[in-house]
Amino acid sequence: MTRASAQSAVQKFANERAQDEAFWQDVARQYDIEPGPINFEHGYFGRMTREVLRAYEQNLAYVNRSNSVYVRQRFDTRDSGVIRADLAQLLDVSVEEIAFTRCASESLQTLIRNYNELQPGDQVLISDLDYNSVQTSMRWLAKNRGVEVIEISHAHPASYESLLNAYRDAFAAHPRIKLMALTHVTHRTGLVMPVQAIAALATAHGIDVILDGAHALGQLDFSLGELGVAFAGFNLQKWMGAPLSLGFIYVKQERLSSIDPDMGDARYAPDDILGQAPYGTPNIPALMTLTKVFSEHRAIGGSIVKGARLAYLRDLWVREARNLQGVEVLTPDDPRLYCGITSLRFTRQADQLLMTQRLLDEHGIFTVARNGSACGPCIRITPGLVTSADDVARLTEALRALA
Ligand SMILES: Cc1ncc(COP(=O)(O)O)c(C=O)c1O
Missing domain, CATH: 3.90.1150.10 (Aspartate Aminotransferase, domain 1)
Known part of the structure; x- marks a missing residue:
């Protein structure tokens, strides 16, 4: 077959x-x-399903009981890596390409903030269908990196060709575009962007894509590695059914050096994705619950x-x-x-x-x-x-x- x-x-x-x-x-x-x-x-x-909720409650109670004795001795040194590897396997990407965050907004803001290939005078692109916090973060780049923000609106009703043409026209009209946001599933109308085709077009113009996968993960069947985007941000609480407070960034292996360590993080090598995600004590019981979440996700199909x-x-x-x-x-x-x-x-x-x-x-x-x-x-x-x-x-x- x-x-x-x-x-x-x-x-x-x-x-x-x-x-x-x-x-x-x-x-x-x-x-x-x-x-x-x-x-x-x-x-x-x-x-969350009843079983996921029960696992979450048990993990919460356990972490509360065992405190840093468990977290320092087992979670930080072993279990967190196992959970991360499980996520990588689910996504069919390398474990070095993902790092946990607290939500999709944090993931996307981190990638936008730490993308290090912009020069003053470059252009960045957003559309009317992108998420508000992505739009504002891209506009923030104008002030903080000296870039120009190009904003496009998609035709209505949208078609496969109209979406592609919107980007084709924008790339032709603005040859200094270096970076663009793209939303896999827009939160406004649920429209699914033809990501692979748009990303191929962007790549042909030397444009990097930061993909907002907040609504895609868990309800669209896609291969992250095959979408043709080097950078993406996700959460896990929408269609994966994980506890609130979890997300992750994806950076394609060969592009890890295009994202700076977050706020000068020095715990890891500069191109280690773990240092590129914001620092902070995460919701450990929620992370522990992911094992159950992923197994239920697989079980349902x-x-x-x-x-x-x-x-x-x-x-x-x-x-x-x-x-x-x-x-x-x-x-x-x-x-x-x-x-x-x-x-x-x-x-x-x-x-x-x-x-x-x-x-x-x-x-x-x-x-x-x-x-x-x-x-x-x-x-x-x-x-x-x-x-x-x-x-x-x-x-x-x-x-x-x-x-
Ligand atoms: C398209 C899109 N992007 C990003 C986000 C932000 O996700 P989070 O709440 O995990 O920060 C959302 C949330 O609804 C969304 O719909």
Whole structure:
């Protein structure tokens, strides 16, 4: 069997599994859920399963009991390395290419702050779909490195070609671009960027990419080493279902010297990624819990199965919503460009924030309003692993009633 045919067999299995409500009911039973509205805002952070929560509580109690005796003798010298190696294996990258941080924002800010190849007069690129803290960090470079920030807006509705053209045009118009931010899955509309194609284009122009993988990890099936980006920042609390407070940076082996040690860190060699992540005592019990998190992630079938389920739930409501007068679905249906997260707008209503309140008050559906993208304010709908097809039917009814 070739790699491509093996891949398509796995995808076929994932797509079938995605529709197996009994399987997902079993998955949902692994979580404790507070009674309340139907949650369609699983994009903020993921829930831990009951087992992960129990492991976390046990680790917390253990670290609290044993204090530095465990941490100095075992965690710092051995266990933290084992956990890091487990993450590297999951990502299929070398362990020397990753270092833990506290969240995706910290990861991305660290990479942006410590990237050492900018000269005054260089240009850096951001788009309207990048995350706010990434945009502000890239703008910070203007003041602190003397670079010019180029800001582009993506066309709406987006297409594979329009996204590529936006970068192609920007690279042609601004030949001094040296560094760009790229968001794998934008938090505003859930749009999935064709990262590999954009990164190839960037590389051809000698442009480095810092990839924001906050929403991608755990719901998109990708090979980090094959994306063609040298630098990336992630968190682990969204689609991996890890305890809050964990993230990591990725720097491709041959580019480790392009990132400085953080704030002059001198504990490690200058090109050791461990010194490139911010210093500080981490959430040790949370890190210890990752072993359980990764084993559950593998057991469910990994990102390909989680992603197929989330995209299936998304398709269920989007198919209905596309036919509703008064509702515009902003995220395209090209399977290369979407995942479980998708945004809509009530076109006859001026205030989308008010509509999230009406969804909640009148229909018991919890969502979040998002703005900042050039395509305008919207409502983000994010199912989770505990969402059922019945929940989606309730959402669709609500949209019909409010349209
Ligand atoms: C696209 C994107 N980037 C970065 C972040 C920041 O992640 P964190 O909360 O881990 O800092 C988020 C958080 O929602 C996000 O959606």
